[in-house]
Structure formats: structure tokens, C-alpha cells
Amino acid sequence: MxxxxxxxxxxxxxxxxxxxxxxxxxxxxxxxxxxxxxxxxxxxxxxxxxxxxxxxxxxxxxxxxxxxxxxxxxxxxxxxxxxxxxxxxxxxxxxxxxxxxxxxxxxxxxxxxxxxxxxxxxxxxxxxxxxxxxxxxxxxxxxxxxxNLQRALVLGIETSCDETGIGIVRGTELLANVIASSMDEHARYGGVVPEIAARAHLEALTPTIEEALRVAGVRLADLDAVAVTSGPGLAGALMVGVGAAKALAVATGKPFYAVNHLVGHVGADLLNHEPLVGEGELELPTIALLVSGGHTSLLLVRDLVSDVELLGETIDDAAGEAFDKVARLLGLPYPGGPEIDRAAAAGDPTAIRFPRGLTAPKDLERHRYDFSFSGLKTAVARHVEAAVAAGEPVPVADVAASFREAVVDVLLTKALAACRDLGVPRLLLGGGVVANRRLREAAVERCADAGVALRIPPLSLCTDNGAMIASLAAQLIAAGHPPSSLGVGADSTLPVTEIQA
Amino acid sequence: MLLAIDTSTGTSVAVVDRAGTRAERTSADTRGHAELIGGFISEVLAEAGVAPDGLEGVAVGMGPGPFTGLRVGIAAARAFALGIGRPVLPVVSHDAVAYGRSEAVLVVTDARRRELAWSRYAAPGADGLPVRLEGPSLVPVADLDVVTSVAGYVRVDAATIDAGLLGLLALARLDAGAQPGPSEPVYLRAPDVTLSTPKKVTP
The missing domain is CATH 3.40.630.30 (Gcn5-related N-acetyltransferase (GNAT))
Structure with a gap:
């Protein structure tokens, strides 16, 4: 010995x-x-x-x-x-x-x-x-x-949906977080069009990298690594980032790290910032609820770089997608989240009791932490059609408020159930839907009631961004994880257990 | 010396200099561009024995070709060029097929969805550079005879675009002071989007 x-x-x-x-x-x-x-x-x-x-x-x-x-x-x-x-x-x-x-x-x-x-x-x-x-x-x-790669200087590239995000971090220090969004181009279609998003990524990519380098005041030669989202996300959009990141890594002789988008959302909270809600540093283990236009996932994070478990996810629409679809039903523009929020301000959230997906006892057996929003969307459509058929005005404010309440309720009920069941009194929110004020307010109230410590990073780090990808890669590097193979591809369904591809 | 990349059909990457192609990797697989591109770049540089900063620029095929794969090569070329601080030299991918042919040619590639992409070239002049007369354009497979019926052009169906030839053409154009190719991808199709009207859900 x-x-x-x-x-x-x-x-x-x-x-x-x-x-x-x-x-x-x-x-x-x-x-x-x-x-x-x-x-x-x-x-x-x-x-x-x-x-x-x-x-x-x-x-x-x-x-x-x-x-x-x-x-x-x-x-x-x-x-x-x-x-x-x-x-x-x-x-x-x-x-x-x-x-x-x-x-x-x-x-x-x-x-x-x-x-x-x-x-x-x-x-x-x-x-x-x-x-x-x-x-x-x-x-x-x-x-x-x-x-000393405890504080690796990493450039992160994120192209999984409609935001071209380039972030630069040094360890947990945020140096640049630059985003070019193609959201406006999708507005007339009522949702993200993958081909439009992918074309926009290609256009925005190198100018956004240059802007991020300028903001951070670093040169490519200074970097310790190049990181990219390899999934999950839209395949064609991911491939733009993956192709660019590999080429940039080879051109500059830097290690290449391909990482998981969802775990990246958790990694965002390690960056030095004033959280919107919560104080001090991220504590683990934590439950993480990630809600966006493409994802609705509940994670148990024991260790950011080695132990992340998927507890549940949506079995149909993502929560953000439900907001967009209901907005269309109500004749409101895209993106639906802020529009529903605005319309709901004058409405009564208890006016209509819309269904809470996968909360019936028999559903809870199989889908305790899974979500479903397609039934809710259909219920809203029925309600709107019934009003139109009866020749009555659609009660837009009440529908918006009641719909939003149903989404928020089911998200938090399941997240807090996970906190309680697993004995983890911490909840981290991430993803673009966190921009929804009602979700944040309800989360603050219900976490306080449940004795759960809530954390919400600033919104600029909640929505898709490259800094979170760089942050996760910096943590992987500090933990001594070797670079990814240059042969990894884009994986639109990359599981959260694959923190690094 | 240039790095050359084309992903308008399969994936092809080469290092070329004024003496010819120094190293090349080509896969005819019409998928897998994102997986292959990094290893191919790294391998051709190693085989050619050249460091990234020993390159003058990056030649890249701008299409036409299926969009998803095409973008991987263009994204890689732009990022690599940024990484070494050298220019991107864009080339219409069909031009690489016509380059080196002594006769007038009609270049045809697959554009998916029962369509073909084509370009028509005159026989090259004294400088040997391809002279594109028409295209690139799309034609339904069923209507191809409209394009092929024009006499005097040798039809060349290209299953893959050779990055070596593409790079040599970019180098020849650079040395001749010729106009660079299009700076944006040659998609030839608008994004495929249909505005769906919400379905009735009431039975």
C-alpha cells in the first residue's frame, strides 16, 4: 500500500x-x-x-x-x-x-x-x-x-434554437454574453421555423463571436477552450454551431468541449452575478426546473459535471410552445409569453378551471414529474370556439389569466413535489419562460410556503445564451474532464445524463 | 496555401497549394457533415504538414446543395478563417466541377425533393477559369430535358464536390485577381414554411 x-x-x-x-x-x-x-x-x-x-x-x-x-x-x-x-x-x-x-x-x-x-x-x-x-x-x-484551469477562459457557442449566443467566461467570471436573435423573423409564423433559425445562425455566427471577443477584451489566442451546445435542440440549428466550434478549435489549437444545453442552463447560475431571486452561491444538490419554448424539464442536479438526473419532462408541447399556441388562439402575436402576460393582467385567474396535465392519481403513477400541455391547449381552444359559436365575445383576459395560472400551477406543483419527495429543499429556475412574471411571483410564494430556497438567475442568463455553455465547459475543465472528440455530432435528443458529448 | 471545404453534397476537405492538392478527405455520405468536418480538417492539416497559421485563407463551396449539410461547411470555413485571421474565399460549388474541363459543360447535382440543381459553362478561356453562362438554378427532375436539350454541352453529374479542385480554383482566381464567389449561401429555395390555420377542436 x-x-x-x-x-x-x-x-x-x-x-x-x-x-x-x-x-x-x-x-x-x-x-x-x-x-x-x-x-x-x-x-x-x-x-x-x-x-x-x-x-x-x-x-x-x-x-x-x-x-x-x-x-x-x-x-x-x-x-x-x-x-x-x-x-x-x-x-x-x-x-x-x-x-x-x-x-x-x-x-x-x-x-x-x-x-x-x-x-x-x-x-x-x-x-x-x-x-x-x-x-x-x-x-x-x-x-x-x-x-491553472480552475479558471479556464472559455468561449461558448449556443445555437440550439433561435438565439445565436456567444459567451466568454473565465471560470465563474462572466466576461461577455452576446446574443443575436432571429425571433422577429419567426413572428409571422407563430413559432420558431427551424430552417429560418438555422439560416440566421449562419449569418450571425462570426459577427457575434467577434462582438463577444470585443466585449470581453480577449483574443482568440488567449482562450483555453472552445465550447458548443451539441444538444438537445433543433438539429439543423445545432449543426451550425458544432461545425463552427470544431473549426475554430482546430484553427486556434484549442481543446473542443461539446456540452449539454439543459445542464448549461444550470451552469449559468455559477457565473458571478446578482441572482434575480436567491442569495449567495448555488448549492447542490438542487432541483432544477427548465422551462422554455423547446423544453420543460425537471432535473435533480447532485453534481454539475458528473451527476445530473432527468426526473421528468414534457410528453408533448413545451410550456413556452403552449404559450405561443394559446396566444394564436386568442389572436395575440408571437412570442406568446409576454402577450399572454399582458392580456392576463386584467383577467381573473380563477374564472375558468383549465385542466392540469398529468396530475390525476393514475397519471401520477407513471408520470409523477412529467408534464403535458396539449390537453390544456385543446381545452382553451374549446372554450374559445364555444364563445364564438354562441356569438359571444371571447373573454381574452380571463382565458389568458386562467391558462397562465394552469401552466404555472402544474409547473410548480411538480417541481415542489420533487423537492419534497427527494428531500432537496432547493429549486433553481431556468429557461426563457422564467421571463414570465407570474411564474416568478408564484414560485417565490410557493417556495416560501414549502420552505424551499428558490434561485432565479438574471433573465439574460435564463434565456438561451453562450455564457452558460462556456460556464459548464469551464467547470468540466476544472474537474479535469478531457476534451470531446472532434467526431461528436449534433444530437437533437441528447439526454441530460450526457453532460459532455 | 489554402484550406478548402465543401459540404454541398457529401463532406470534402483539402489542403491545396499552387502545386496541387496536398491532402484531401472526402465522404460521399449525404449526412454526417457535422460529425466529419472537424476530424477531416485536422487530418488534412496534419497530412499536409501545415499549421493553421500557414494558410492564406479558406476556400468554401457556397452551394447549391441541401441546406443542413451545406451550412456546416460554410460555418466551419468562416469560423476557421476567423480563427486564423485570414479571408474566406467563397466558390459556387458547381464551378469546382467545371474547373479543369476543357469543353463546355452542364453540371448537374441533386437538390432533393425531386429537383436537380444545374449550371451551364462555356469552354474555359486562356486563363482556364470556368465561365458560368447560366445557373445555378433548380429544375424538377421530370423537366430536366428542357435543360439538357440545349446542344453543345457535356453533361456532368456530380455526386460529390471535390474540395481539392474547389481549393485550386479559389487559388487560381485569387492569383488572377478574379471576382470572389457569392458571400452568402446559394440556397435557391426560400425556407419551407406553411402558415397553418388552427384546427377546430370542438367535435
């Missing part, structure tokens, strides 16, 4: 012996080693097997300097190939992160490709060669560097 512990002066004999054997031609002196072990800016570890020192490693990382150097890693011949070197390196890198080092450097002999491969696997890149650095052998030193 190998374990790692901090080196002490008592280990000097063992370290010195290992140093002499491992680096026969250019070993450090015993005095230097002794000073290093106790140095204030250093961090020396030994790997011990039973009580024998079988490896050691050292880091030089003065606090506040923002930099760290891997000084040495040595493993006894007989103990090699057991992952001890990698474990020592990982421990040094963790300490470098803890000391807030932005960059970690090291030198490795050019005739040691095994070591260089280990360093490359931990994100180190060659930055220079020092000719004949190791004497007397005359072997070159390869200088390598890894950036």
Missing part, C-alpha cells in the same frame, strides 16, 4: 539515496535537498511503501506569485509503472491550485519521452527547448507549462 505524505528532515537520507540513483550525472547535493525540504515556498512529498520511501516530489510555489514549478519527481526503479509518479504529480498540482498558481512550469529531459507523456496527459504543453541544459550529458531540456 503506497501512500503520500509531506517530507520531513528525517526523510533526507532516503531522498538523498534516491536522488543519487535516479539522477547519477546531475544529482542535487544533500545540502540543497535539505534546504528544499524545509523551504517556506516549497512543498515536498514522499511516497512510502510500508515504511520505505519509494519516491519523492517537490514543488516550488511562492504564495502570491501566481506561479509554480515542479522541481523534481523521482520514483525508485523497483516501484515504477505503478502510477506513483502520476500520483505525486497530481498531488503537486493540487497544491499549486491551492496556492492559486495561475501557471505551473517544469523541465524534463528530452530523452525521457515517458515522463513528457505523463506531463502532457496533465495538460502540460511544450513552450521551449533549452539546448544542452542537462550536463555533463548535453541533453536538451524541454520546458513545459500548464495553465
Amino acid at each position: 503506497i501512500r503520500l505524505r509531506a517530507a520531513t528532515p528525517d526523510d533526507l537520507d532516503a531522498i538523498d539515496a534516491l536522488e543519487q540513483v535516479t539522477f547519477p550525472s546531475d544529482a542535487w547535493s544533500r545540502e540543497m535537498l535539505a534546504a528544499e525540504i524545509v523551504g517556506a515556498h516549497g512543498y515536498y512529498l514522499v511516497a512510502v511503501d510500508a515504511d520505505a520511501v519509494v519516491g519523492y516530489a517537490g514543488l516550488l510555489a511562492p504564495r502570491g506569485s501566481g506561479q509554480a514549478d515542479v522541481q523534481t519527481i523521482a520514483v525508485a526503479e523497483a516501484s515504477r509503472r505503478g502510477g506513483i509518479g502520476a500520483a505525486l504529480l497530481d498531488a503537486l498540482l493540487a497544491e499549486a491550485r491551492a496556492r492559486a498558481a495561475e501557471e505551473v512550469f517544469l523541465e524534463v529531459r528530452a530523452d525521457n519521452p515517458g515522463a513528457e507523456a505523463l506531463y502532457a496527459s496533465r495538460g502540460f504543453e511544450r513552450i521551449a527547448i533549452r539546448p544542452a541544459y542537462y550536463q555533463p550529458d548535453g541533453v536538451d531540456a524541454v520546458v513545459m507549462r500548464t495553465r
Whole structure:
């Protein structure tokens, strides 16, 4: 059983012996080693097997300097190939992160490709060669560097629906969130037309990237990664973003991260911002209710980058889609959400008892956390047709208010049931429908009554945007997840369990 | 040296220079553009032994072709060009088929929905560049004889567009100071949208 512990002066004999054997031609002196072990800016570890020192490693990382150097890693011949070197390196890198080092450097002999491969696997890149650095052998030193990717600078591309969103973040810091929307072009059709959305993405893409870079004040060369939504969403629209993101990543030599749109909505809440509702930082686990024109999903998020579960989703229309369709029935323009909100202001939400989809006991058995809005839409249509048939004016205000109440009621009832059933007293709202004032007000009231802590990010981060995609990728990078394959495609039905494609 | 991309039919990516095509990857699959494009770009650069910033620009086929695939290549070309700070060199995809032919040709490609896309070219002049006389336009498959009945043109049906040829043409045009191709995709069709009237639901 190998374990790692901090080196002490008592280990000097063992370290010195290992140093002499491992680096026969250019070993450090015993005095230097002794000073290093106790140095204030250093961090020396030994790997011990039973009580024998079988490896050691050292880091030089003065606090506040923002930099760290891997000084040495040595493993006894007989103990090699057991992952001890990698474990020592990982421990040094963790300490470098803890000391807030932005960059970690090291030198490795050019005739040691095994070591260089280990360093490359931990994100180190060659930055220079020092000719004949190791004497007397005359072997070159390869200088390598890894950036502290706890705060990765990521550009995110989002094209899953009708918003071309480009965001740039540094870790959890939001630097740019630029959106070009084709919403106006869809207005006359009463809903998003996929082909129109895809054409608009292609037109808007590069100008929006340039604008985001300008706003953030960064260059493409500064980026640590390029991220993109690979799904779920409209296939043709997603493909524009995926094609562009891959090409941008290859052109700039940056890692490529393809991520899940829905989990991105949760990732948006990690960005530094004043939440619309809630305080402090996002706490996990949380229930997340994501409601937009394309999605109505209830998630249990235990860990943003490794553990997201879909509790339920709509089995027909998305909630936002229901707003658009009912708006059309009432002769109101697109998008329906704000129009219904406006019309409902003068209406009585209790005037008409519209159905709450999938809330009957038998439905709850199979669809406890699923949603259905198509029956509600039909009920509204019947109501409108009945009024017209009777020669009466359609009570637009009452219908709008009662419809909206039915949607809001079923959304919150199911979300709060999940909080209660699963013992998770936290609810995060996301998605464009959060722009609906009544949904927010009702959520505040009912969460307070239920003792559930509610969070709503600012609306600019609730609607589809690229910053949330960049934010999720930054978290994946910080957690050490490797980049996505360049072979991943757009997946219009990507499940939430696939946080990274 | 250019990177060249065409996704108007299958997916084709190449690196070309003034001596010819240095590396090329082509798939005739009429789907899968988004999956293939990144790997193809990366592979042709590696095979040609060129770094992205060693390229002068990015040639791209602007169509005609089925929209969803076509856009992947154009999006990739624009993003790559942005990434290296070099220009996009747009080319009508049919021009790449006509390039290198010594006779007058009629280029025909599939446009789906029982339609074909076609362009008519005169025999090239001294500069060897294709001279498009008509098109690109659409014609129903059933009416193709209206297009083919014009005598004197060799019909060339292209199942895939070769990005190598497309890139070489873009390079030849660049060197000749010729006009670049269209900056926007050649869709030839308006988005397919029908305004549905809400259905009655009362029985």
C-alpha cells in the first residue's frame, strides 16, 4: 500500500539515496535537498511503501506569485509503472491550485519521452527547448507549462434554437454574453421555423463571436477552450454551431468541449452575478426546473459535471410552445409569453378551471414529474370556439389569466413535489419562460410556503445564451474532464445524463 | 496555401497549394457533415504538414446543395478563417466541377425533393477559369430535358464536390485577381414554411 505524505528532515537520507540513483550525472547535493525540504515556498512529498520511501516530489510555489514549478519527481526503479509518479504529480498540482498558481512550469529531459507523456496527459504543453541544459550529458531540456484551469477562459457557442449566443467566461467570471436573435423573423409564423433559425445562425455566427471577443477584451489566442451546445435542440440549428466550434478549435489549437444545453442552463447560475431571486452561491444538490419554448424539464442536479438526473419532462408541447399556441388562439402575436402576460393582467385567474396535465392519481403513477400541455391547449381552444359559436365575445383576459395560472400551477406543483419527495429543499429556475412574471411571483410564494430556497438567475442568463455553455465547459475543465472528440455530432435528443458529448 | 471545404453534397476537405492538392478527405455520405468536418480538417492539416497559421485563407463551396449539410461547411470555413485571421474565399460549388474541363459543360447535382440543381459553362478561356453562362438554378427532375436539350454541352453529374479542385480554383482566381464567389449561401429555395390555420377542436 503506497501512500503520500509531506517530507520531513528525517526523510533526507532516503531522498538523498534516491536522488543519487535516479539522477547519477546531475544529482542535487544533500545540502540543497535539505534546504528544499524545509523551504517556506516549497512543498515536498514522499511516497512510502510500508515504511520505505519509494519516491519523492517537490514543488516550488511562492504564495502570491501566481506561479509554480515542479522541481523534481523521482520514483525508485523497483516501484515504477505503478502510477506513483502520476500520483505525486497530481498531488503537486493540487497544491499549486491551492496556492492559486495561475501557471505551473517544469523541465524534463528530452530523452525521457515517458515522463513528457505523463506531463502532457496533465495538460502540460511544450513552450521551449533549452539546448544542452542537462550536463555533463548535453541533453536538451524541454520546458513545459500548464495553465491553472480552475479558471479556464472559455468561449461558448449556443445555437440550439433561435438565439445565436456567444459567451466568454473565465471560470465563474462572466466576461461577455452576446446574443443575436432571429425571433422577429419567426413572428409571422407563430413559432420558431427551424430552417429560418438555422439560416440566421449562419449569418450571425462570426459577427457575434467577434462582438463577444470585443466585449470581453480577449483574443482568440488567449482562450483555453472552445465550447458548443451539441444538444438537445433543433438539429439543423445545432449543426451550425458544432461545425463552427470544431473549426475554430482546430484553427486556434484549442481543446473542443461539446456540452449539454439543459445542464448549461444550470451552469449559468455559477457565473458571478446578482441572482434575480436567491442569495449567495448555488448549492447542490438542487432541483432544477427548465422551462422554455423547446423544453420543460425537471432535473435533480447532485453534481454539475458528473451527476445530473432527468426526473421528468414534457410528453408533448413545451410550456413556452403552449404559450405561443394559446396566444394564436386568442389572436395575440408571437412570442406568446409576454402577450399572454399582458392580456392576463386584467383577467381573473380563477374564472375558468383549465385542466392540469398529468396530475390525476393514475397519471401520477407513471408520470409523477412529467408534464403535458396539449390537453390544456385543446381545452382553451374549446372554450374559445364555444364563445364564438354562441356569438359571444371571447373573454381574452380571463382565458389568458386562467391558462397562465394552469401552466404555472402544474409547473410548480411538480417541481415542489420533487423537492419534497427527494428531500432537496432547493429549486433553481431556468429557461426563457422564467421571463414570465407570474411564474416568478408564484414560485417565490410557493417556495416560501414549502420552505424551499428558490434561485432565479438574471433573465439574460435564463434565456438561451453562450455564457452558460462556456460556464459548464469551464467547470468540466476544472474537474479535469478531457476534451470531446472532434467526431461528436449534433444530437437533437441528447439526454441530460450526457453532460459532455 | 489554402484550406478548402465543401459540404454541398457529401463532406470534402483539402489542403491545396499552387502545386496541387496536398491532402484531401472526402465522404460521399449525404449526412454526417457535422460529425466529419472537424476530424477531416485536422487530418488534412496534419497530412499536409501545415499549421493553421500557414494558410492564406479558406476556400468554401457556397452551394447549391441541401441546406443542413451545406451550412456546416460554410460555418466551419468562416469560423476557421476567423480563427486564423485570414479571408474566406467563397466558390459556387458547381464551378469546382467545371474547373479543369476543357469543353463546355452542364453540371448537374441533386437538390432533393425531386429537383436537380444545374449550371451551364462555356469552354474555359486562356486563363482556364470556368465561365458560368447560366445557373445555378433548380429544375424538377421530370423537366430536366428542357435543360439538357440545349446542344453543345457535356453533361456532368456530380455526386460529390471535390474540395481539392474547389481549393485550386479559389487559388487560381485569387492569383488572377478574379471576382470572389457569392458571400452568402446559394440556397435557391426560400425556407419551407406553411402558415397553418388552427384546427377546430370542438367535435
